Amino acid sequence: MDWLRDNLWATWLGLAALLSVAEMFSLDLVLIMLAVGALAGMTAALIGLGIPVQVLAAAAASVAMLALVRPSLAKRFHGGPELNLGHGKLVGQRAEVTAEITGLSTGRIKIGGEIWSASPYDEHLVIAPGETVEVLQIKGATAYVHPVARLDG
Known part of the structure; x- marks a missing residue:
């Protein structure tokens, strides 16, 4: 003891x-x-x-x-890292318009090497081919996009 x-x-x-x-x-x-x-x-x-x-x-x-x-x-x-899988990883990325996008007709964008159907997030916008857009939302197989402002200097 x-x-x-x-x-x-x-x-x-x-x-x-x-x-x-x-x-x-x-x-x-x-x-x-x-x-x-x-x-x-x-x-x-x-x-x-x-x-x-x-x-x-x-x-x-x-x-x-x-x-x-x-x-x-x-x-x-x-806790693990935040993983964006599937089409969710495209939200927030920029894409190039390949076919005109209007509120009345679905256009096309090229993002991540793939062609996606796209509609404008604001249905009153018309987005011409060659413009850069940002993907704001994905519903089904359609990306809802908004044009990115350009600084023409």
Whole structure:
């Protein structure tokens, strides 16, 4: 019992190692935060503080890690990149008009090496071939576009 009291830091270190290994199986970033708390308890034991102070240090560090560090880490690790797949990736891109676009007749644009049918987002616009447009929306196989302003200098 004297050895345990004299080497309480080793108990804290063992607890931190055990929690770290358990975290590898759970992967929810809770046990690793508790392991950091155990390391704070170990530090308090190495300094020579009493057992109640060690427990308070471990608890305070664990709660602080769970409240301050875990949310941002969980968001970073569990969230993936925003992927635009299919025709959604064309929204916001620029295209070249290949056939006149009016509110009354569907025209054509070339975007991403493909020809798409296109209508003006504002049905009162007429967009001539050769103009650059921005894709604002895709409905079915039709791109709704708006002309991009030119700076003729």
